[in-house]
Amino acid sequence: MGVDGGKIVVLDGHTLNPGDLRWAELEALGPLTVYDRTPPDEVLPRAAGARAVLTNKTVLGRAEIEGLPELRYIGVLATGFDVVNLDAARRGRITVTNVPAYATMSVAQMTMALLLEFTHRLGEHSRAVREGRWTASPDFCFWDYPLVELAGLSLGVVGFGNIGRAVASAAQCLGMHVRAARRGAPDPASWPVSFVDLETLFRQSDVVSLHCPLTPETEGLVNAERLSWMKPTAYLINTARGRLVDEQALADALNGGHLAGAGLDVLSREPPSPDNPLLTARNCLVTPHIAWATKASRERLLTTAVENLRAFLERRPKNVVVSR
Numbered sequence: 001m002g003v004d005g006g007k008i009v010v011l012d013g014h015t016l017n018p019g020d021l022r023w024a025e026l027e028a029l030g031p032l033t034v035y036d037r038t039p040p041d042e043v044l045p046r047a048a049g050a051r052a053v054l055t056n057k058t059v060l061g062r063a064e065i066e067g068l069p070e071l072r073y074i075g076v077l078a079t080g081f082d083v084v085n086l087d088a089a090r091r092g093r094i095t096v097t098n099v100p101a102y103a104t105m106s107v108a109q110m111t112m113a114l115l116l117e118f119t120h121r122l123g124e125h126s127r128a129v130r131e132g133r134w135t136a137s138p139d140f141c142f143w144d145y146p147l148v149e150l151a152g153l154s155l156g157v158v159g160f161g162n163i164g165r166a167v168a169s170a171a172q173c174l175g176m177h178v179r180a181a182r183r184g185a186p187d188p189a190s191w192p193v194s195f196v197d198l199e200t201l202f203r204q205s206d207v208v209s210l211h212c213p214l215t216p217e218t219e220g221l222v223n224a225e226r227l228s229w230m231k232p233t234a235y236l237i238n239t240a241r242g243r244l245v246d247e248q249a250l251a252d253a254l255n256g257g258h259l260a261g262a263g264l265d266v267l268s269r270e271p272p273s274p275d276n277p278l279l280t281a282r283n284c285l286v287t288p289h290i291a292w293a294t295k296a297s298r299e300r301l302l303t304t305a306v307e308n309l310r311a312f313l314e315r316r317p318k319n320v321v322v323s324r
Contacts, residue, residue, distance in 0.1 A: 009046060010077075030051075059083050065088040114264075155205060160193075165191065180201075203231075222236065
């Protein structure tokens with residue numbers, strides 16, 4: 001079974017499958033070419049003649065889509081689909097699909113890992129022990145940072161979809177009170193959380209965690225004004241999209257002592273430029289966009305991506321972002 005007799009191209013397969021997964025099920029759907037990475041100037045030559053293209057972070061903008069007249073299907077190997085120009089896809093009658101919910105538990109786990117690192121500074125204290133400071137200590141224990149108990153503190157969740165709800169559940173298990181802000185009117189009986197407006201959430205939360213999609217409305221959501229609403233003892237966690245945050249404003253807040261810390265798994269540009277102000281900001285933990293990347297999560301992602309393409313070929317498309 002092929003894509004109308006055409007080939008399938010994966011533009012950037014390395015992060016999904018660095019060698020510990022198999023492409024066999026995708027290959028069974030048609031002639032398959034997998035590239036580990038594709039620079040922007042290679043997108044058109046590599047995807048030429050393809051009826052189906054799969055991409056994670058390689059951009060398929062207007063020029064790329066218009067330059068691929070045989071293209072009929074774009075499978076985004078992620079939940080977010082901001083790498084695809086959806087207007088161009090509609091005009092080209094190209095179906096676009098994504099993979100929702102595959103990384104829910106992995107991202108929730110990473111969110112809590114970033115927060116828990118701030119509460120006990122495990123890395124810093126383990127390093128101190130290795131350096132011999134415990135051996136030389138006159139006391140049976142020591143600590144270099146405040147040790148924080150989360151029970152009784154308030155977590156503000158911005159975006160109450162699958163991941164936001166999973167984070168809320170984890171936080172409640174640790175005794176935290178949860179506030180949430182989301183689009184639409186949630187059923188208050190469905191979740192034992194307080195639904196509030198953004199200003200209330202930023203002002204009253206001890207931790208603000210971002211779980212909303214990147215849209216024109218949410219880009220720069222965390223700006224200087226909203227950061228000024230936060231308590232100086234509060235933490236910001238972002239495992240969603242880097243461009244939700246005004247990075248210079250956040251760096252200024254951290255360096256000025258107006259915020260206790262920030263834990264970030266995403267930045268506006270990835271890999272970041274060396275002069276990104278958050279790389280040297282005070283009390284800022286930055287990890288290299290790995291919240292989604294557990295093996296279990298990547299297995300679910302690949303399985304769903306194959307199912308998406310198979311469903312399209314059988315004329316019953318699912319997880320559709322744009323329909324032909």
